[in-house]
Amino acid sequence: MAAASIRDVAQHAGVSVGTVSNVLNRPGEVSAESITRVHRAIEELGYVRNDAARKLRGGVSTTVGFVVLDGQNPFFGDVVRGAEDEASRHGIAVLYGNTDEDVARERMYLDLFEEQQVRGVLISPYGDIHPRLERLRARGIHAVLVDRFSGDGRFSSVSVDSVEGGRMAVQHLIDTGRRRIAFVGGPFEIRQVTDRLAGARVAVENSDEPVDIEVIATGALTVAEGAAAGARILERPRRDWPDALFAANDLLALGLLQGLVVDGRMLVPHEIALIGFDDIAFAAAAAVPLSSMRQPSGMIGRTALRVLLEETSDPDFIPRQTVFLPELIVRASTAPRRA
Amino acid sequence: MAAASIRDVAQHAGVSVGTVSNVLNRPGEVSAESITRVHRAIEELGYVRNDAARKLRGGVSTTVGFVVLDGQNPFFGDVVRGAEDEASRHGIAVLYGNTDEDVARERMYLDLFEEQQVRGVLISPYGDIHPRLERLRARGIHAVLVDRFSGDGRFSSVSVDSVEGGRMAVQHLIDTGRRRIAFVGGPFEIRQVTDRLAGARVAVENSDEPVDIEVIATGALTVAEGAAAGARILERPRRDWPDALFAANDLLALGLLQGLVVDGRMLVPHEIALIGFDDIAFAAAAAVPLSSMRQPSGMIGRTALRVLLEETSDPDFIPRQTVFLPELIVRASTAPRRA
DNA sequence: AATCGTACATGAATCGATTCAGATCTGATT
DNA sequence: AATCAGATCTGAATCGATTCATGTACGATT
Numbered sequence: 001m002a003a004a005s006i007r008d009v010a011q012h013a014g015v016s017v018g019t020v021s022n023v024l025n026r027p028g029e030v031s032a033e034s035i036t037r038v039h040r041a042i043e044e045l046g047y048v049r050n051d052a053a054r055k056l057r058g059g060v061s062t063t064v065g066f067v068v069l070d071g072q073n074p075f076f077g078d079v080v081r082g083a084e085d086e087a088s089r090h091g092i093a094v095l096y097g098n099t100d101e102d103v104a105r106e107r108m109y110l111d112l113f114e115e116q117q118v119r120g121v122l123i124s125p126y127g128d129i130h131p132r133l134e135r136l137r138a139r140g141i142h143a144v145l146v147d148r149f150s151g152d153g154r155f156s157s158v159s160v161d162s163v164e165g166g167r168m169a170v171q172h173l174i175d176t177g178r179r180r181i182a183f184v185g186g187p188f189e190i191r192q193v194t195d196r197l198a199g200a201r202v203a204v205e206n207s208d209e210p211v212d213i214e215v216i217a218t219g220a221l222t223v224a225e226g227a228a229a230g231a232r233i234l235e236r237p238r239r240d241w242p243d244a245l246f247a248a249n250d251l252l253a254l255g256l257l258q259g260l261v262v263d264g265r266m267l268v269p270h271e272i273a274l275i276g277f278d279d280i281a282f283a284a285a286a287a288v289p290l291s292s293m294r295q296p297s298g299m300i301g302r303t304a305l306r307v308l309l310e311e312t313s314d315p316d317f318i319p320r321q322t323v324f325l326p327e328l329i330v331r332a333s334t335a336p337r338r339a
Numbered sequence: 340m341a342a343a344s345i346r347d348v349a350q351h352a353g354v355s356v357g358t359v360s361n362v363l364n365r366p367g368e369v370s371a372e373s374i375t376r377v378h379r380a381i382e383e384l385g386y387v388r389n390d391a392a393r394k395l396r397g398g399v400s401t402t403v404g405f406v407v408l409d410g411q412n413p414f415f416g417d418v419v420r421g422a423e424d425e426a427s428r429h430g431i432a433v434l435y436g437n438t439d440e441d442v443a444r445e446r447m448y449l450d451l452f453e454e455q456q457v458r459g460v461l462i463s464p465y466g467d468i469h470p471r472l473e474r475l476r477a478r479g480i481h482a483v484l485v486d487r488f489s490g491d492g493r494f495s496s497v498s499v500d501s502v503e504g505g506r507m508a509v510q511h512l513i514d515t516g517r518r519r520i521a522f523v524g525g526p527f528e529i530r531q532v533t534d535r536l537a538g539a540r541v542a543v544e545n546s547d548e549p550v551d552i553e554v555i556a557t558g559a560l561t562v563a564e565g566a567a568a569g570a571r572i573l574e575r576p577r578r579d580w581p582d583a584l585f586a587a588n589d590l591l592a593l594g595l596l597q598g599l600v601v602d603g604r605m606l607v608p609h610e611i612a613l614i615g616f617d618d619i620a621f622a623a624a625a626a627v628p629l630s631s632m633r634q635p636s637g638m639i640g641r642t643a644l645r646v647l648l649e650e651t652s653d654p655d656f657i658p659r660q661t662v663f664l665p666e667l668i669v670r671a672s673t674a675p676r677r678a
Numbered sequence: 679a680a681t682c683g684t685a686c687a688t689g690a691a692t693c694g695a696t697t698c699a700g701a702t703c704t705g706a707t708t
Numbered sequence: 709a710a711t712c713a714g715a716t717c718t719g720a721a722t723c724g725a726t727t728c729a730t731g732t733a734c735g736a737t738t
Binding site for chain 3: 709712713714717718719725729730731733734738
């Protein structure tokens with residue numbers, strides 16, 4: 001049995017196709033009588049609207065695309081969930097694409113989304129996709145940058161102030177009595193890394209008391225790199241250990257935590273304090289619950305989707321930058337030294 | 340400037356629309372001359388195929404839907420990534436929907452996917468959606484169950500043998516010298532939980548030496564529940580402690596690890612061995628790297644997508660059950676007692 | 679020269695929802 | 709009775725890619 005079309009519904013209800021369409025899209029202009037008859041017919045035939053036909057005629061699309069840079073990182077998982085959650089409220093579905101920092105895949109997904117004529121695109125960009133996004137916009141597909149500030153204001157963006165977050169994290173370490181601080185992070189091509197380090201330096205410079213800060217570079221923001229960095233610290237003579245670590249993200253911090261175990265005893269927090277960034281779910285779940293700078297990941301996704309919907313429904317919309325402040329979450333990993 | 344249509348391309352290239360369509364869909368039946376001219380025109384006009392029109396005419400869709408039960412769990416994140424990765428190979432995009440164990444959302448997404456006329460649906464089902472899936476199939480939208488065996492064989496499915504996994508996990512604990520084993524898990528409405536417990540009992544019964552097994556019930560498969568269960572164990576007199584724990588999944592196991600820390604010293608593995616299930620990325624990243632039963636999560640997603648594509652392209656396809664065996668991953672958390 | 683086969687090109691018809699100009703009806707007003 | 713406004717309904721035209729019956733061209737075969 002072929003699926004029922006709007007024509008079948010019209011016939012079954014004894015009205016015209018135009019009326020059925022009106023019942024579905026502008027019920028105010030239709031008599032109550034027609035509404036009930038059409039709804040009954042829809043029920044009886046199990047009619048489901050054909051989205052392809054609606055899109056073709058120029059109606060609004062009910063999908064948005066989300067291109068994510070690193071699907072491994074739970075942070076992005078949470079952002080996607082936030083966006084998806086908000087989308088479902090509007091009867092919109094999210095087309096999900098993961099680029100794994102691959103320019104070709106990034107392009108592939110944007111092509112796919114363009115063919116689909118999605119309502120709009122959320123993207124945590126990897127390469128320089130401004131020209132590509134401009135072309136999309138010329139076709140009526142707007143984009144919102146996620147986790148990336150749009151410096152020139154050409155696109156809307158939703159991001160977090162990493163500099164201030166870095167400052168807050170290190171300020172907290174200083175406030176809990178630490179004076180020899182190491183920033184662990186890299187590579188420095190990643191904007192978030194340099195921003196967080198810059199913030200850390202601000203806190204050090206603002207301090208009344210003398211505070212040392214050193215940089216321990218890593219090759220990536222992963223657990224493995226964090227564990228390796230921890231091992232390198234343990235190789236030093238004990239008097240050269242820092243007394244606090246600020247990791248550029250939680251994956252690194254979890255690795256450090258793992259690396260800083262000697263003989264079943266954890267150096268964190270009493271020998272070395274540790275704070276991360278992102279506050280992924282597993283930060284609280286670590287053997288020593290991890291202090292972290294919380295990014296409102298779900299809220300970032302929700303907000304990005306809302307901005308996108310506004311932008312696509314208002315022809316006079318001007319690109320808008322939304323910046324969240326991270327929040328300090330204090331847990332056991334930065335407890336003061338034992339009394 | 341309106342987007343170029345196939346008609347514009349035809350005019351620009353000096354051929355008919357039929358020829359342009361043939362160049363795109365069956366280049367074998369077109370002269371080399373036409374192919375180059377059409378491609379040039381496509382290039383110059385920046386033409387992008389309109390997926391809505393193609394779908395409307397009855398062509399195959401380039402999207403599949405994936406309805407996920409618990410977006411929080413990294414295990415499902417990995418499954419989705421696997422599916423998405425395989426899909427991208429075929430130029431297909433994944434519509435992602437998270438139900439959070441909510442029947443209404445599950446229904447909402449299936450409706451949305453039906454309107455979209457997706458190529459097919461991957462679903463880790465929550466409620467009883469067999470009737471709904473039958474209706475979808477009547478409209479030509481096939482479904483593959485993920486992480487759930489289709490007992491009656493009405494649908495294809497891709498899952499993992501949880502009973503055997505449970506057996507292997509406990510066998511490993513016995514092999515490393517443990518004799519007082521506790522299974523930590525719940526609620527028992529979840530099929531995977533009961534299966535894994537059943538497997539655990541098999542291992543105990545097969546053992547030559549006497550082995551005790553007890554069940555510690557939890558309210559959910561979360562880190563918090565695991566930590567609480569760990570605290571309950573510590574309340575007992577020391578001689579009543581089990582010497583090994585088998586957690587129904589890794590989230591619980593990570594919680595247990597956190598709960599079994601006394602005064603900066605970890606009871607795992609030397610006092611109590613611990614093994615989880617799923618082998619999520621954070622299992623290896625724990626302060627004590629966690630032994631676990633690995634589910635080939637990415638492979639599950641990839642396989643499910645492949646089965647779906649086969650099923651939707653072969654009219655004579657018969658539903659097929661794919662069952663993977665989990666793999667024992669041994670890490671520090673089940674190291675033998677100290678010599 | 680007539681016939682046939684092959685290769686290739688054409689363009690009208692089609693899918694289903696939406697839109698909108700025009701039709702119809704009802705009741706109120708003059 | 710004539711006119712009008714408002715409410716409601718109708719159905720043809722439209723979106724763009726695909727398909728397929730039809731047509732054309734040209735070399736090979738008889």
